[in-house]
Amino acid sequence: MSFDYDLFVIGGGSGGVRAARVAAGENGAKVALAEEDRYGGTCVIRGCVPKKLMVFASEFSGMVEDAQAYGWDVKPGAFDWDLFRGKLHVELDRLEGIYRNILKNNGVESFDQRAHVVDAHTVELADGTRMTAKHILVATGGRPVVPEFPGSDLAITSNEIFHLEKLPESILIVGGGYIASEFAGIMNGMGVKTTQFYRGAQILRGFDEEARGLISEEMCQNGINLHLGTNVLEMAKDGDKIRVKATNGTEQLFDVVMYATGRAPNADNLGLEAIGVERGRKGEIIVDDYSQTGVPSIYAIGDVTDRVNLTPVAIREGMAFVETVFKGNPTPVDHDLIPTAIFTQPEFGTVGLSEEDAAAQEPVEIYATSFKPMQKAFAGGTQRVLMKLIVSQATRKVLGCHIVAPGAGEMIQLAGIAVKMGATKEDFDRTVAVHPVMAEELVTMRHPVRTA
Numbered sequence: 001m002s003f004d005y006d007l008f009v010i011g012g013g014s015g016g017v018r019a020a021r022v023a024a025g026e027n028g029a030k031v032a033l034a035e036e037d038r039y040g041g042t043c044v045i046r047g048c049v050p051k052k053l054m055v056f057a058s059e060f061s062g063m064v065e066d067a068q069a070y071g072w073d074v075k076p077g078a079f080d081w082d083l084f085r086g087k088l089h090v091e092l093d094r095l096e097g098i099y100r101n102i103l104k105n106n107g108v109e110s111f112d113q114r115a116h117v118v119d120a121h122t123v124e125l126a127d128g129t130r131m132t133a134k135h136i137l138v139a140t141g142g143r144p145v146v147p148e149f150p151g152s153d154l155a156i157t158s159n160e161i162f163h164l165e166k167l168p169e170s171i172l173i174v175g176g177g178y179i180a181s182e183f184a185g186i187m188n189g190m191g192v193k194t195t196q197f198y199r200g201a202q203i204l205r206g207f208d209e210e211a212r213g214l215i216s217e218e219m220c221q222n223g224i225n226l227h228l229g230t231n232v233l234e235m236a237k238d239g240d241k242i243r244v245k246a247t248n249g250t251e252q253l254f255d256v257v258m259y260a261t262g263r264a265p266n267a268d269n270l271g272l273e274a275i276g277v278e279r280g281r282k283g284e285i286i287v288d289d290y291s292q293t294g295v296p297s298i299y300a301i302g303d304v305t306d307r308v309n310l311t312p313v314a315i316r317e318g319m320a321f322v323e324t325v326f327k328g329n330p331t332p333v334d335h336d337l338i339p340t341a342i343f344t345q346p347e348f349g350t351v352g353l354s355e356e357d358a359a360a361q362e363p364v365e366i367y368a369t370s371f372k373p374m375q376k377a378f379a380g381g382t383q384r385v386l387m388k389l390i391v392s393q394a395t396r397k398v399l400g401c402h403i404v405a406p407g408a409g410e411m412i413q414l415a416g417i418a419v420k421m422g423a424t425k426e427d428f429d430r431t432v433a434v435h436p437v438m439a440e441e442l443v444t445m446r447h448p449v450r451t452a
Contacts, residue, residue, distance in 0.1 A: 008123045008133035009033040010115045013041020015302035015314030016139030017099055019321050025106030027326040033108055034115035039099040042141050043311040046159045050088055055343045057084050058189025069379035079190050081167040117271040120297045135297055135325055140266040142303035146259040151235030154242050155259040168192055168255035172244055174232055176203040178342040180260035185345035188224050196224055199231040208354035211402045214386050218346050265304045282306055289332035290324050291317055308335050339416030341409025349412025351419050352400035355390055359452035363393040367445040373438050387441040396424040411439050
């Protein structure tokens with residue numbers, strides 16, 4: 001049987017574009033891709049890239065005070081949201097153009113419209129055009145969702161926060177995950193009076209407790225009004241503001257309320273169920289270790305599968321898909337020991353097991369130190385950093401590494417290599433320290449602070 005294409009990709013985010021580009025450019029496959037929105041997906045257009053630029057912008061507020069402490073005659077000024085937002089969207093347009101050119105230069109035919117699956121080998125575009133493909137790859141990502149409650153339609157999400165017409169005087173951010181906590185730091189750093197509600201006992205659930213405790217403490221020290229064990233009951237318009245009634249008995253007015261309490265896979269109305277593709281409880285597409293669905297010709301990667309929802313993981317899944325399908329080299333996706341950076345303020349880098357998860361698995365030793373970094377201490381700051389290693393008592397392998405510090409994301413990328421390779425505590429000890437840097441503490445901690 002002949003097909004119009006060897007591969008049809010639905011979704012133009014990082015994972016879908018990578019799979020399409022490699023299948024076409026490196027393997028000579030005839031490939032098409034459909035994207036109903038902007039190319040680059042969540043990460044480039046409404047996620048990690050614009051968020052990181054906002055983190056950079058927000059951090060300058062504290063640099064003026066530090067510079068003065070170091071002898072510089074500089075004066076604080078106001079943050080110009082209009083200037084920043086204009087440059088931000090110019091940059092996002094530039095990046096989207098790069099993604100489009102990557103597809104074009106590798107011979108991928110692209111369609112700027114929605115597509116859905118008709119059968120195991122047929123895709124239909126929004127304009128009614130039908131095309132056939134030997135393989136179909138769904139890479140449609142995910143989206144933020146707001147739970148339904150009285151007034152929930154007044155909330156924005158991380159999608160809309162990049163497009164605010166003006167910077168609000170006050171904002172309520174609801175949620176305790178990394179997106180909520182990152183944007184709390186961003187808004188606070190930009191001079192917005194920032195309140196954060198989280199219904200749980202501590203933010204960043206699932207991460208190392210000692211690390212997230214320090215982050216929470218530092219966020220409060222930085223001026224974020226964090227309320228734990230607190231949720232929204234109802235919201236209503238009150239003039240130009242939003243009146244929020246909370247479970248802690250308070251009623252407050254905010255200019256903007258942003259929800260970051262969860263995301264859902266973009267798998268609805270794609271025609272998948274009708275042809276036998278199974279979906280999970282959250283609506284995710286169920287796939288095996290090779291990203292293959294129950295319909296052999298249809299695969300799915302990225303956030304739409306709700307495995308590990310990170311951009312580099314989606315890219316890895318796309319590469320593994322190409323290896324499996326187009327190179328004849330069956331390659332399962334490796335989701336073990338993935339280093340992660342969370343751009344809270346302070347920044348958090350982590351790889352491997354938390355102390356709690358490791359201790360539940362086997363006897364471990366905990367090596368940890370917390371101190372004021374030289375740069376901040378000289379300027380009179382009170383900020384602390386944390387360096388922490390979780391070590392197996394039996395094998396001496398480093399099971400987890402957790403860093404709360406400026407530049408933690410940069411550090412954890414390199415520490416992640418060692419942990420992924422199975423480095424032992426003694427391998428860390430044999431490594432000569434780089435002095436004077438914060439990261440030297442990772443190789444100078446000789447005695448455990450506790451066992452678990």
